[in-house]
Amino acid sequence: MVLSNKKNHPSALHEKPGISPPEIISPIAVENIKKIRKVQPSSQELVGGILAGNITALSRAITLVESTNSNHLAKANEVINACLPHANKSVRIGVTGVPGVGKSTFIEAFGKYLTSLGKKVAVLAVDPSSTISHGSILGDKTRMEELVKDENAFIRPSASGETLGGVARKTRETITLCEAAGFDTIIIETVGVGQSETAVHSMVDFFLLLKISGAGDELQGIKRGIMEMADAIVINKADGDNIRKANLAKLEFNRALHLFPAKKSGWIPTTATCSAITHEGISDVWKTIEQFLELTKENNYFFEKRKEQNQYWMLETINEQLKLNFYNHPQIHQLLDSTKKAVQNDETSPFAAAKLLLEKYFKF
Structure with a gap:
């Protein structure tokens, strides 16, 4: 018997020389990106882009306004002043509620409903900043995956920084830029920390408070004073086995609202239930806002409040x-x-x- 020569057979672990993989990043593309980034648009170019509805120009202008660099302040003021004559033509809606109430899911369902009516919706979502690292996740675009693809919607997450109540320092100026870009409905989502909602209340026309049933926060809501500022309370997640609990919570909050004095606007705050998942009750929220706007514009409160907010x-x-x-x-x-x-x-x-x-x- 002749034994085979093992030296003539390569090992099972033998690796044949392959083809070198190409470069993942093209050097030409890198150089082109660097050239583009070096060219900073002038304030006139940014304003022209914003008035034309260019989202890229709007985003760059908001970044400029939010910048803490003192060199950017003069340019940001030029952009804001140029956009101011084209602003103040929108409805500003503040949405607040405790974490976990479903603010982002509600805003996506509500925003999609508004765009289906032909509205142009801008969502200014304020994300909480870490007190340790000072960073923010800014993941609202990920959570609103349907609305972010809507051509009539614009979502801009911003870090709350050290601002009490969860409103970004430059949110007020951002509203002006979005209005100049043609967005007729501005939705501001707060962090919902329950500390101070005065900031968001002082920059919106309609203040919407989201609640969930069974949270046991009815008295906390009264103590914080948030309910007193609310123009409407909506019990979210009213679906499945939670419908009965949501209706009971609606009655409880409706009773609580009677403890507060009448509003200067003449508006009587309402309570309602909705489901951001099934979209049940979403259209009713918009009808309530329309009724509020009709009343406050008739009695001139809407315009007087805007003047007070500017001051x-x-x-x-x-x-x-x-x-x-x-x-x-x-x-x-x-x-x-x-x-x-x-x-x-x-x-x-x-x-x-x-x-x-x-x-x-x-x-x-």
């Missing part, structure tokens, strides 16, 4: 700018560390230290 945001902008100027002042920046240490070591009181810093700031 409010002027004062808020002044406060914000004074705060930025104070902390960015070079001399104050130097004194702040030593003053902090003095306060920590009980060498001076926080109030006396604050007074000293302010007095020095006004002398500079």
Whole structure:
């Protein structure tokens, strides 16, 4: 018997030389992207794009407005001032509620219904920022996967940053840009932290509070004062076995609303149920908003409230700018560390230290 020579047979683990894979990223494409990014559009080009309904120009302008870079401030103001004459032609709706109430799902169903009526909808979704990393997920476009594909809808997630109540610092200016771009319905979704909803209430025409049945937050809602600001309370997730509970919650909230004084608008807040999954009751929410708009425009409250809001945001902008100027002042920046240490070591009181810093700031 002749034994085979194992040396003539390659190992089962033998690998034949293959073809080198091509480069994943094209160097030409990289250079083209770099050239495009280097070219920053002028304020006139951005305004022209916004008025023409160009979403790319709108997005770039919003990024410019949200920038904390002081060099971008003048350009952002030019864009806002140029867009202002073309704004104020939309309905502004604020949507709030505790986390898990289904705000994003509701807004998607509501937004799709509005676009089916021929409306142009802009959703300004505010995402919570981490107090540790200061980052935000900004995943609202992922959660509104149907609405984001609608050509008559625009979704812009923004980080809440350190803003109390979950409203981004520049949301008010973003509304102006979206209105100038032709969006006639602006929906603002808050974080829903339940701390302070005054900010969103002061920039919208209609304030919608989403609730869920069985959460046991009826009294908490009254304590926070959110219900007092609400123009309508909608019990979401009224589907399946939850319909009966949702109807009971509707009655409870309806009773709670009678505890509050009458609104200046003359509007009596309503309660309703809906399901963002089955779309049951979604159309009724819009009918309620239409009734509110009809009433408040007839008695002129709608226009008076807009004037008050403009005044409010002027004062808020002044406060914000004074705060930025104070902390960015070079001399104050130097004194702040030593003053902090003095306060920590009980060498001076926080109030006396604050007074000293302010007095020095006004002398500079």
